[in-house]
Amino acid sequence: MRKVIKISMAVRIAFGTLRQEMGSLRVIMGYLLGMTFLALALNDFFGYAMDIKEPVNIFEAFVVMENQGIAGRFWVLGYLLIIANAPFVRRNTYMLLYRSGRRVWNTGMLLYVLIQTFAYAGCLAVGSVAAGIPCGFFGRLWSSPVYLLATNASGAIAEKYRVFFEGAAMMKHMTVLQAFGITFLYLFCYFAFLGILLYVCNLVLGGFWGLMAVATVHLGGAVLSFTAGLHQSPVYYVDGAGSQWRYPGMICGFIFVMALVSMAAVERVDIQAR
């Protein structure tokens, strides 16, 4: 029973923090920045679709855009702005700590990061679907423009429209809705990993180190995707044998480990200094 009470307290702390943070201009600008980068990417994709005068599946834009460099490198900036003030110590934090205890508060903060991650990734997904409605159709089938993109070996389309999609294997083994779901999961896992990393490093080491850790991971990931072919997009891992589940599993493992570290650290850190 006590565990249930603690869980419900953590959930209330998470939603209370969400209510406080959503009124912040920084968070609003973070969402706006994310939507701006999404619009930039969608502009190229829908420009291509309209040029060849073919409709696209409304769920395809998100799948294709997540594969682009601009998505991988810049969508995360809005998210980092939203959670920039991790570990979210506010004036009422001491009262929360007094009433709930450090561990419950910490659980609430981790839940808040996950909720914001879901909300941000959800906004990107919903935004891309909404943008595709005027020139799209709904269904399980892949559209001709995306098929052309995936099979265009010469790269002429990519050069002209600045859009590419290496998802031939994904199109073969998955429906559009399945691809949409796995793409959302990949994006959510990556953002959640960065968010929890930022939170844990800020909590344990202070503000500067959290940002350094996130920058290292993000930029390192970008470099590795160029040099070692280690991509974040699921299109490179779908092979019909379930290999696409390795990345989310690995990320969830890392998140779990970082959550355990935060549970141990929160008992010792000086919250006031944060």
Added chain:
Amino acid sequence: MEGAEGMGMKFLREDIKRSFANPGFFTGFFGLGALLAYNFVTESLHSGSPYYAIVNILAVSGFTVFLPVFPVLGYASRFCGEYESGYYRLILARMKPQKFARVRIISVALSGGAIVALPYLFICLLAVALETPEMADMNSLGLNASGVNVLKIPEDIEMAKIGMTYGIGLMVALKVLLGFLFGAAWALVGLAFAVWMPNQYVALIAPFVLYESLYILMPSNRLNPALLVRGDDAGHLLSAALGGVWLLAAAAVAMAGFKRRCRDA
């Protein structure tokens, strides 16, 4: 005792000094410089044509999408800190809001314009210094001895015509002018946001959001700021004039914001 006019000039000089001697200015300057240098090295180095290099860096490469980020870093968001700390009241105790607004608009515009113009100038001079015309490139436009355009510079673009008619010096000067006007205008847009909503995140990010919205909503319109900074689509002189219009409009909005914000100080 120093007259009001002398004090105003002194404040202007000090504010201009501060607008250049702050970390944001150097971040914007070196950030844009690094981006342009990267474009030069990866796309235009050893092309054998300074015209091709300059066209490629300043017109073809995709850095104009992110250009408004840099001028805003300089001095545009300074007012947010002054407002939140209340320091602006000390300034207003010694001068009228209109004078304060004029001084701040001038310093922000100069800082923002320099953040874009100086890297433009350096990269153009680098391209002229390093890209000596080679082969049978008689007019430095990528034409070989048979007149075939081997470097694929469209000969009908205005920049190429200006270069051929008046020389590369005028071409560089026009590019630097357009860059200065662009940087000044968007720094003032940042200042306008800072004055109407004194929040640093709004001042830094809202100009970028506005720029991208215009970029997407009017792709072929001559008022598109991305086209104005390039100059080739609308013509360099018209682009400079429209850039000036953007600058004056942003200054007017900033001035209105100053009057409103400082009214009850």
